[in-house]
Amino acid sequence: MNRQVYTFGGNAGNDVRNDDPRGRDKVVVGGKGANLAEMAGIGLPVPPGFTITTEECVKYLAEGGDFSDALRADVAEALTHIEKTVGKAFGDAADPLLVSVRSGARVSMPGMMDTVLNLGLNDATVEGLTQTSGDERFAWDSYRRFIQMYSDVVLGLDHGRFEEALEIAKEDNGYMNDVEMTASNWKAVVREYKGIVEEQLGRPFPQDVQEQLWGAIRAVFDSWDSDRARVYRRLNDIPGDWGTAVNVQAMVFGNMGDTSATGVAFTRDPATGEKAYYGEWLVNAQGEDVVAGIRTPQYLTKAARERARAKPLSMEEAMPEAYTELAAVFELLEKHYRDMQDIEFTVERGKLWMLQTRSGKRTAKAALKMAVEMVDEGLIDEATAIVRVDPMALDQLLHPTLDPKAPRDILGKGLPASPGAASGAIVLDADTAEKRAEMGEAVVLVRVETSPEDIHGMHAARGILTARGGMTSHAAVVARGMGRPCVSGASGLSIDMKSRTLRMGNRALKEGDVITLDGATGDIMAGEVPTIEPELAGDFATLMVWADKHRRMKVRTNAETPADCRMARQFGAEGIGLCRTEHMFFDAGRISAVRQMILAEDEGGRRAALTKLLPEQRADFIGIFEVMAGLPVTIRLLDPPLHEFLPHGDGEFAELSDAIGIGVETLKRRAEELHEFNPMLGHRGCRLGITFPEIYEMQARAIFEAACDVAAASGEAIVPEVMIPLVATRRELQILKKVVDETAVRVFAEKGHVLDYMVGTMIELPRAALMAGEIAEEARFFSFGTNDLTQTTLGVSRDDAARFLSPYVEKGIYPRDPFVSLDIEGVGQLVQMGAERGRAVRCDLKLGICGEHGGDPASIAFCEKVGLDYVSASPYRVPIARLAAAQAALAK
Ligand code: ADP
Numbered sequence: 001m002n003r004q005v006y007t008f009g010g011n012a013g014n015d016v017r018n019d020d021p022r023g024r025d026k027v028v029v030g031g032k033g034a035n036l037a038e039m040a041g042i043g044l045p046v047p048p049g050f051t052i053t054t055e056e057c058v059k060y061l062a063e064g065g066d067f068s069d070a071l072r073a074d075v076a077e078a079l080t081h082i083e084k085t086v087g088k089a090f091g092d093a094a095d096p097l098l099v100s101v102r103s104g105a106r107v108s109m110p111g112m113m114d115t116v117l118n119l120g121l122n123d124a125t126v127e128g129l130t131q132t133s134g135d136e137r138f139a140w141d142s143y144r145r146f147i148q149m150y151s152d153v154v155l156g157l158d159h160g161r162f163e164e165a166l167e168i169a170k171e172d173n174g175y176m177n178d179v180e181m182t183a184s185n186w187k188a189v190v191r192e193y194k195g196i197v198e199e200q201l202g203r204p205f206p207q208d209v210q211e212q213l214w215g216a217i218r219a220v221f222d223s224w225d226s227d228r229a230r231v232y233r234r235l236n237d238i239p240g241d242w243g244t245a246v247n248v249q250a251m252v253f254g255n256m257g258d259t260s261a262t263g264v265a266f267t268r269d270p271a272t273g274e275k276a277y278y279g280e281w282l283v284n285a286q287g288e289d290v291v292a293g294i295r296t297p298q299y300l301t302k303a304a305r306e307r308a309r310a311k312p313l314s315m316e317e318a319m320p321e322a323y324t325e326l327a328a329v330f331e332l333l334e335k336h337y338r339d340m341q342d343i344e345f346t347v348e349r350g351k352l353w354m355l356q357t358r359s360g361k362r363t364a365k366a367a368l369k370m371a372v373e374m375v376d377e378g379l380i381d382e383a384t385a386i387v388r389v390d391p392m393a394l395d396q397l398l399h400p401t402l403d404p405k406a407p408r409d410i411l412g413k414g415l416p417a418s419p420g421a422a423s424g425a426i427v428l429d430a431d432t433a434e435k436r437a438e439m440g441e442a443v444v445l446v447r448v449e450t451s452p453e454d455i456h457g458m459h460a461a462r463g464i465l466t467a468r469g470g471m472t473s474h475a476a477v478v479a480r481g482m483g484r485p486c487v488s489g490a491s492g493l494s495i496d497m498k499s500r501t502l503r504m505g506n507r508a509l510k511e512g513d514v515i516t517l518d519g520a521t522g523d524i525m526a527g528e529v530p531t532i533e534p535e536l537a538g539d540f541a542t543l544m545v546w547a548d549k550h551r552r553m554k555v556r557t558n559a560e561t562p563a564d565c566r567m568a569r570q571f572g573a574e575g576i577g578l579c580r581t582e583h584m585f586f587d588a589g590r591i592s593a594v595r596q597m598i599l600a601e602d603e604g605g606r607r608a609a610l611t612k613l614l615p616e617q618r619a620d621f622i623g624i625f626e627v628m629a630g631l632p633v634t635i636r637l638l639d640p641p642l643h644e645f646l647p648h649g650d651g652e653f654a655e656l657s658d659a660i661g662i663g664v665e666t667l668k669r670r671a672e673e674l675h676e677f678n679p680m681l682g683h684r685g686c687r688l689g690i691t692f693p694e695i696y697e698m699q700a701r702a703i704f705e706a707a708c709d710v711a712a713a714s715g716e717a718i719v720p721e722v723m724i725p726l727v728a729t730r731r732e733l734q735i736l737k738k739v740v741d742e743t744a745v746r747v748f749a750e751k752g753h754v755l756d757y758m759v760g761t762m763i764e765l766p767r768a769a770l771m772a773g774e775i776a777e778e779a780r781f782f783s784f785g786t787n788d789l790t791q792t793t794l795g796v797s798r799d800d801a802a803r804f805l806s807p808y809v810e811k812g813i814y815p816r817d818p819f820v821s822l823d824i825e826g827v828g829q830l831v832q833m834g835a836e837r838g839r840a841v842r843c844d845l846k847l848g849i850c851g852e853h854g855g856d857p858a859s860i861a862f863c864e865k866v867g868l869d870y871v872s873a874s875p876y877r878v879p880i881a882r883l884a885a886a887q888a889a890l891a892k
């Protein structure tokens with residue numbers, strides 16, 4: 001039987017439970033618990049405590065909220081460990097032990113229960129605390145904090161009432177700040193608070209310390225199933241069955257006067273990645289004061305304070321001894337974890353205590369810089385650097401930034417909390433943000449400050465702006481994690497929720513007005529500011545070089561214009577995996593020739609229209625081959641249902657009639673005939689080629705003529721890969737391959753130039769995957785078209801899925817949107833089968849993937865596993881795919 005309670009800290013060194021690796025395993029004791037044990041283990045000053053495992057939480061929730069006797073016994077024993085270590089007893093009226101109760105899942109989760117501090121205080125122990133600390137004001141300040149937190153977090157009472165009571169108390173005394181409150185002021189507040197509790201709860205605030213403790217433990221466990229936690233899990237793909245651990249830890253006090261303090265720090269700058277300590281602290285305060293924005297925190301280092309031209313002393317200046325000790329801890333922790341750490345600490349009467357460490361969240365830019373610099377410093381190797389950067393986070397850097405030359409109408413300034421540029425309409429609450437974003441509107445969420453209830457709105461918004469809060473505020477931390485640009489603590493900003501308007505300096509704005517944020521500078525601007533394209537340089541380029549060294553699969557792009565091709569090559573694309581020729585047909589200049597072709601009554605009519613399209617299509621391919629010279633280019637012949645091209649409305653019919661000289665009535669009748677009940681499964685893909693071979697013949701001619709011309713002009717090898725879509729049977733491919741081959745022979749004879757080329761097929765129907773062996777006899781390559789393969793395997797039309805797919809994902813029917821991340825269990829089997837059966841027949845069969853999934857890291861990992869030769873992604877996703885492919889290769 002495994003233990004369900006693990007102690008840490010103090011003199012637990014000779015405690016057998018502390019040597020159990022489970023006690024330092026995030027899966028068992030959560031991230032916070034594991035790291036507390038780890039820090040204590042390497043000799044850092046950690047207040048003693050214990051952790052109840054995540055397994056116990058899962059059991060508790062499954063069993064309908066009961067604690068076992070075994071758990072009660074283990075907790076009692078672990079509490080004794082804390083009591084012995086600090087020499088105080090829990091509930092002892094003379095010299096009471098106080099504890100914090102903290103949640104802590106496997107990964108840090110803002111949706112979880114808030115921490116309760118100072119637990120163990122009651123009317124009797126507060127007197128003991130007064131005696132032992134010799135500080136009456138401190139004791140009663142702690143008691144009022146405890147009642148307020150416990151009432152909010154555990155008892156679920158309305159915290160507004162408590163805040164109001166405190167405001168009134170301050171006003172009555174003419175105070176601006178909490179620090180001005182005296183011992184007797186706090187006593188009065190406690191009396192007031194207890195009255196509020198009794199009124200709302202119908203019974204007095206719990207005085208029994210055991211009841212307090214178990215109430216808090218229960219609240220932590222229950223918070224795993226809270227709405228907040230569920231939303232966060234859904235947005236971050238965290239499984240619902242992990243559970244959270246509970247950490248109970250002896251209190252240390254940062255609110256014991258001017259030699260005490262509390263703070264949060266990063267060992268490197270989490271926004272830029274710069275190797276400089278970075279953090280915020282407050283004198284005479286408890287932990288939550290720093291993040292809650294009650295008082296404006298002070299800078300940690302002298303350099304940061306001077307750079308910001310701030311007056312209040314930095315910790316480096318105000319508490320040099322504790323600061324020096326803290327800096328040594330930073331160094332030790334970075335060496336130990338070989339990563340940037342996000343740290344919480346408290347100084348109690350000059351003595352430093354460590355309360356938390358974890359790998360710090362960082363922006364993509366910072367992640368790159370740190371990964372590259374840590375390799376240079378010898379802290380990590382290249383492979384670790386590659387694995388450490390989240391490919392999806394690169395998305396932040398692959399998007400346009402504000403054009404420095406564009407004029408900016410600056411409204412105000414805040415802290416540069418999360419970089420990137422965002423423009424959008426102002427929205428003042430999270431629900432509105434979500435609603436308007438769903439309608440396709442770009443929105444910027446503007447709040448006084450954010451809380452975990454705002455997560456869905458922050459996710460829906462392009463950017464986040466807050467009036468309060470520092471660089472480590474909730475808004476800043478969450479925005480950085482989500483990759484949303486954020487400007488926090490814009491002190492000139494005031495919001496009036498009643499009229500839904502805001503003021504910035506002397507400017508008035510209202511909800512719906514468009515603003516632009518620059519998260520890298522903190523600038524807030526009126527209107528939309530133009531942006532410029534990103535480029536791969538510096539640390540990003542360095543990491544890409546390393547990734548390229550370690551990956552096996554090639555990375556191609558999906559593109560159909562020379563401009564996209566150029567962009568993709570700059571991002572490192574090694575060819576085109578999918579060039580969708582129908583995109584070229586939609587062009588305004590050619591649509592009437594395309595319509596003429598479709599509506600033609602016979603082959604003669606179609607050929608006449610195709611003759612007009614040939615030079616246009618050839619010019620397209622020339623442009624692409626020129627950019628992609630020397631690299632493989634896969635061109636998919638026409639795929640979409642014909643009705644997509646049909647004219648709409650009388651105007652368009654009349655226009656077309658004039659252009660091609662066929663009567664409107666005839667055209668309308670033909671259009672009527674082309675109507676399909678289910679176009680997705682209708683007359684499209686190779687079925688068009690089978691019924692109207694002249695279309696594919698024209699396209700093949702355009703491809704080969706272009707390839708010959710560019711090859712002759714440039715001297716580069718051009719290797720077109722002609723791809724036949726929507727094949728289900730070998731015979732289809734055989735017939736169409738013949739059309740392509742015959743066209744090639746003809747063009748080569750005409751041009752006096754012979755090229756190597758390939759004919760292959762998309763595998764995008766289940767039958768094609770099943771019959772891949774036979775099909776491979778005709779195909780030199782397969783490209784898994786996983787968009788259609790997902791539609792046809794799941795029997796779900798992507799365009800109609802919006803209505804039901806998100807509830808499906810919420811209920812865990814599909815772990816993620818199967819059109820975003822490949823359904824590996826199901827559709828993946830078909831991909832694997834297709835690859836195996838195809839290769840069994842033709843060992844040099846080239847295999848690739850060209851659906852949206854080609855840019856999704858989880859799907860890319862799967863492609864590596866089944867041995868595909870390449871993935872193909874949209875141009876902006878090419879670097880993401882390069883990194884993900886390297887990670888996949890390294891994971892093998
Ligand atoms: P979160 O995960 O929201 O950061 P924490 O459990 O880390 O929640 O705690 C919230 C705040 O309370 C932090 O500032 C932390 O340092 C402080 N804190 C937690 N436990 C203690 C303790 N035993 N003594 C003093 N401060 C504590």
Ligand code: MG
Pocket residue numbers: 344356
């Ligand atoms: Mg914390």
Ligand code: MG
Pocket residue numbers: 639725764785787788
């Ligand atoms: Mg398709």
